Each structure stands twice: as C-alpha cells, then as structure tokens.
Amino acid sequence: MSEEAVAENTKEMKKVFDRPESLNDQQFSYCPGCHHGVINRLIAExxxxxxxxxxxxxxAPVGCSVFLYKWFDIDVIQPAHGRVSAVATGAKRARPDLTVFAYQGDGDFASIGTNNSTHAANRGENITTFFINNTLYGMTGGEMAPTTLIGQKTTTTPQGRTAKDYGYPIKMSEMLAELDGPTYITRQAVYDPKRIDKARTAIKKAFRFQMEDEGYSLIEFLSACPINWGMDPVEANERIKKEVEEVYPLGDIIERS
Amino acid sequence: MPRGKIEIDINRCKGCRLCIETCPQDVIAFSDDFNSSGYNYVETENPEDCIGCGFCGKVCPDVAITVYKRQKEGV
Structure with missing residues (x-):
C-alpha cells in the first residue's frame, strides 16, 4: 500500500495514543531503553x-530524573539530594489542597534520604511517592546502591556484591510496610504492555488515596538501566523478569484504607 | 485495509528496539538512516499489517509514537 493510501485511510481512524498533556515537548535526556521515560509518561497520563x-x-530527586521540571508541564520542586520526601511533606502541609508527589531513585530514597523517606512514611504523610529502583546509581556511573543484588557487578563491586562485605539488597517497600503509617505500598514493573497497564492503575490509585486524604502511598518501580547493566534494552527487560523480580517480587504489599 | 496506523517522531527515537520486540505484527523496523541526535531510528516497515494495538506506544520510553485505530462502523 502506498503512503498516500495509508494517509487517506487515517481519516477514518481515531487517535488512541499520544503524548499526555502534562508532558511538554522537551525530549527526555534518559539513555535509550531507560524505564524512567515510561514511568514519567504514566504519571503524566x-x-x-x-x-x-x-x-x-x-x-524531583538528584539523579537521572533531576530534570523533571524540564519535562513535566506542572510545577516541580528540586530539593537537595535525599530530601524529596521532606520537601514534599512541607509542600503538602502548606497547601493541603494540592496533590503532591515525590519522585525518587534508589540513591535518593534508599541511601542518602533513607531517614527522610522512612519518617515521611511513618508519619503517614498524605503524599504519593514513586521510588524508582534500578539496582544501582545510574547518573554517576553505575556504582553499587543499597538495592544492588548479591553477585551483581557494578563499577564499585567489580567482583560482584557480596553480603559479607556489603550487606544485602535493601527491601524498602517491605520495610516500610511494617510501619503503621503507610496506606498503600506496591511494587510494579514496566517491561511489557501488561505490566505497564497494571503500573498505570497503581499510580492512579495512589493519587486517589491522596485526593481522598487517606495518607501515604508508595509505588516502587523495578526499572532497567541498560547502559550501566552493560546490556541492550531488550536484555535488560529480561534481566528484570529473571533476576530482579526474584529478589523484589511484584504486587501490592499493603493496602489499608 | 489496515486496522491501525502509527506515526513515529524520528527525532525523539533513540533506537532502543523495545517497540520492534513488542510489536505483535512486525510492523516496525530499524531505518537505514540516523536522526539529528545521531541515533539509528525506527520506522514503519509494514504499515498495512498494523492493528492499532498501541503496544509500541506503551513501551516507548521516549513517547515518540502516536497510534491511530480504525473505529468500527456505527461507533
């Protein structure tokens, strides 16, 4: 079929998928195949x-997603490293009429900002937190993070992470689920259309909890970092299915409302 | 007559291959050319096979794909 004929046919077609309005026209600066882009789009949708x-x-955190203010057509605050949950708390308490979300990577949420994120969860702050877990520090060059899997090679663990020297992968979602504060904690992935649809439902649910004044919700995303994992994007998706999900199982962890 | 159609913004594409792997109809393939950022972008190779499922748009990390679907008559 010629291109003209295809164009002619389009007249009878309806647009079923396009860029969300809450994203502007700026291009993401993420690497090819990075899941941050998918997650940003789902939040915007x-x-x-x-x-x-x-x-x-x-x-927005310090990390690859530090430029959220450039890509989202909404107001974005960019706090100091690790202080995202604390600043989101301030914004929400000053203006309870606003919907406030915290977007954090594993360096921001589970390492330098663990105290801030833990206490925000424990207080049951009425905010929505997105925790992007790619099992290492992406922006700075692929160093070991608290979330790095046992045996995983990173630039600071060239022989692979060992529990004896570096401890175990930290399970933030399970840890925070032990507290009485949080309302909704779930772990999602975005490597195929089915998972993406589930993640989308979870994001909307988390925002609704906040809008209904139900309290703290956390969505952990298992995210691919193909460049620092030394894989192509398709292999990186397979790695999440085969290795990362084994340690960080998907699904809702708590829901109290 | 194709049931769907996609438009790829080639200058957003970073050539990650996720859409090619996800497309159930093998509609998308790598181009022979490079875009303004130096990436080998993808293009529609078999547009007549597109069913407008939208999987490519969903997995695209750079939100570079717009999907159209033919509506059933009377809808």
Missing amino acids: AIDELGIQDTTVGT
Whole structure:
C-alpha cells in the first residue's frame, strides 16, 4: 500500500495514543531503553486523567530524573539530594489542597534520604511517592546502591556484591510496610504492555488515596538501566523478569484504607 | 485495509528496539538512516499489517509514537 493510501485511510481512524498533556515537548535526556521515560509518561497520563494538572506539584530527586521540571508541564520542586520526601511533606502541609508527589531513585530514597523517606512514611504523610529502583546509581556511573543484588557487578563491586562485605539488597517497600503509617505500598514493573497497564492503575490509585486524604502511598518501580547493566534494552527487560523480580517480587504489599 | 496506523517522531527515537520486540505484527523496523541526535531510528516497515494495538506506544520510553485505530462502523 502506498503512503498516500495509508494517509487517506487515517481519516477514518481515531487517535488512541499520544503524548499526555502534562508532558511538554522537551525530549527526555534518559539513555535509550531507560524505564524512567515510561514511568514519567504514566504519571503524566494519570495526572491528565484525574484532571489535576493545575493543582499538582512534583518533587524531583538528584539523579537521572533531576530534570523533571524540564519535562513535566506542572510545577516541580528540586530539593537537595535525599530530601524529596521532606520537601514534599512541607509542600503538602502548606497547601493541603494540592496533590503532591515525590519522585525518587534508589540513591535518593534508599541511601542518602533513607531517614527522610522512612519518617515521611511513618508519619503517614498524605503524599504519593514513586521510588524508582534500578539496582544501582545510574547518573554517576553505575556504582553499587543499597538495592544492588548479591553477585551483581557494578563499577564499585567489580567482583560482584557480596553480603559479607556489603550487606544485602535493601527491601524498602517491605520495610516500610511494617510501619503503621503507610496506606498503600506496591511494587510494579514496566517491561511489557501488561505490566505497564497494571503500573498505570497503581499510580492512579495512589493519587486517589491522596485526593481522598487517606495518607501515604508508595509505588516502587523495578526499572532497567541498560547502559550501566552493560546490556541492550531488550536484555535488560529480561534481566528484570529473571533476576530482579526474584529478589523484589511484584504486587501490592499493603493496602489499608 | 489496515486496522491501525502509527506515526513515529524520528527525532525523539533513540533506537532502543523495545517497540520492534513488542510489536505483535512486525510492523516496525530499524531505518537505514540516523536522526539529528545521531541515533539509528525506527520506522514503519509494514504499515498495512498494523492493528492499532498501541503496544509500541506503551513501551516507548521516549513517547515518540502516536497510534491511530480504525473505529468500527456505527461507533
């Protein structure tokens, strides 16, 4: 079929998928195949669908996603490293009418900012937190993170992580689920369309909990970092299915409302 | 007559191959060319096979794909 004929056919077709309005036209600076892009889009779609673009404030971490303010067509605060949950707490308490989300990587959420994130969860702050776990420090060159799997090679563990020297992968979601504060904690992945749809539902649910004043919700995403894993994007997706999910199982961990 | 159609913004594409792997109809393939950022971008190779499922758009980390689907008559 010629291109003209295809164009002619398009007239009878309906647009079923396009860039969400809450993202602007700037291109992401993420590496090819990085899941941050998918997660950013899902959050923007949820904001569009809930009609809260004008009343949503994001807080961005230090890391690859530090430029959220460049890509989202909403207000975004970029706090000091690790202080995202604390700054989101401040924004929400000052303006309870706004919907506030914290977007954090594993360095920000589970390492330098563990105290901030843990106490925000324990207080049951009425914010929505997105925790992107790619099992290492992506922006700085692929060093070991607390979330790195046993045996995983990184630039600071060239022989692979050992429990004896470096401890075990930290399970933040399970850890925070032990507290009485959080309302909703779930772990999601975005490596195929089915998982992406589930993650999208979880994001909307987490935003709804906040809008209904139900309290703290956390969505952990297992994210691929093909460049620092030394894999192509398709292999990186396979690694999440085969290795990462073994340590960090998917699904809802708690839901109290 | 194709049931769907996709448009790829070639200058957003980073050539990660996720859409090619995900497409159930093998509609998408690598181009022979490079975009303004130096990436080997993807293009539609078999547009007539597209069913408008939207899987490519969902997995694209750079939100570079727009998907159209033919509507059933009377809808």
